Amino acid sequence: GAVVSQHPSRVICKSGTSVKIECRSLDFQATTMFWYRQFPKQSLMLMATSNEGSKATYEQGVEKDKFLINHASLTLSTLTVTSAHPEDSSFYICSARDFGGGTDTQYFGPGTRLTVL
Amino acid sequence: GEDVEQSLFLSVREGDSSVINCTYTDSSSTYLYWYKQEPGAGLQLLTYIFSNMDMKQDQRLTVLLNKKDKHLSLRIADTQTGDSAIYFCAIGAAGNKLTFGGGTRVLVKP
Numbered sequence: 001g002a003v004v005s006q007h008p009s010r011v012i013c014k015s016g017t018s019v020k021i022e023c024r025s026l027d028f029q030a031t032t033m034f035w036y037r038q039f040p041k042q043s044l045m046l047m048a049t050s051n052e053g054s055k056a057t058y059e060q061g062v063e064k065d066k067f068l069i070n071h072a073s074l075t076l077s078t079l080t081v082t083s084a085h086p087e088d089s090s091f092y093i094c095s096a097r098d099f100g101g102g103t104d105t106q107y108f109g110p111g112t113r114l115t116v117l
Numbered sequence: 118g119e120d121v122e123q124s125l126f127l128s129v130r131e132g133d134s135s136v137i138n139c140t141y142t143d144s145s146s147t148y149l150y151w152y153k154q155e156p157g158a159g160l161q162l163l164t165y166i167f168s169n170m171d172m173k174q175d176q177r178l179t180v181l182l183n184k185k186d187k188h189l190s191l192r193i194a195d196t197q198t199g200d201s202a203i204y205f206c207a208i209g210a211a212g213n214k215l216t217f218g219g220g221t222r223v224l225v226k227p
Contacts, residue, residue: 006159032213043205043217044160093159097213104148104213108160 002028004096006109013084014117021079021112023094029074030096034106035067038091050077084116119143121208123218130226135193137221139206144187148209151180151191154220155202163191163204193223201225 003026013019023033031052036044048069049057056069066088068080077096081088091113095106120142129135141149147168152160166173166180166189173180179192189206203222207215 004159034215043219046214049212049214095160099213104209105150105162105165106213106215107162108152110159111157113157 002026002096002098002105002107004094004107004109006094006112008112009110010113010115012115012117015085016083018080018082019084019114021081021092021094021114023077023079023096023109025075025096025098025107028096028098030077030098031074032097032099033071033077034095034097035069035077035079036093036095038093038111040091044093047079081114084114086116089114089116119146119208119210119216121206121216121218123204123206123221125219125222127221127223128226129196129223131196131198133196135191135196135200135223135225137191137193137204137206137223139189139191139218141187141189141206141208141216141218143208143210143216144184146208146210148213149180149182149189150207150209150215151178152205152207153202154205160205196223196225198225198227 005024007022033050035047050071052071058064071077093111095108150165151163177194181190203220205220206218
């Protein structure tokens with residue numbers, strides 16, 4: 001299957017700082033990427049849909065000014081958690097959509113564990 | 118919106134078959150997926166099925182889809198200890214927006 005990377009895999013930061021997470025599709029181009037958040041022992045919660053060259057679409061209840069998404073190229077989307085607080089601590093997972101040729105599949109990155117002190 | 122339900126836990130002996138079940142509410146889905154998540158890791162795509170199919174087999178994995186009952190299942194044949202993980206079904210809507218079930222934790226006992 002296709003490979004999606006995330007960087008960093010783990011980050012610890014102080015309250016009030018901003019953290020940027022990168023999501024890359026390594027062997028295919030993805031016009032659409034998705035950002036999810038996962039709390040311990042829970043399922044994935046979709047935060048936003050990232051479209052290359054246009055604004056991201058945020059799910060209800062997700063603050064767009066707090067979770068900045070940029071999808072500047074067909075292989076890279078970034079999520080910036082601005083002015084992070086302890087309640088933002090979570091496991092953030094991205095996925096890239098592989099669409100075309102009879103398939104429509106999301107491939108997931110390995111996730112980024114964010115801890116805000 | 119879409120509602121996707123899975124049982125929480127499944128315990129199975131090594132070598133037996135595992136069956137993980139999933140029910141959903143939206144009948145307009147085109148693709149239905151099964152993902153595997155190991156501790157601290159992202160999701161690994163296991164298999165998927167088109168909504169116009171009833172069954173798909175891929176090595177040890179068999180997916181059954183009953184559209185009338187809106188029921189999806191994943192059967193793992195000859196379950197191994199390495200199959201211990203959380204399994205998520207996901208239902209795809211327009212734009213491949215996925216709705217995930219709560220996940221089924223599978224424990225394989227030797």
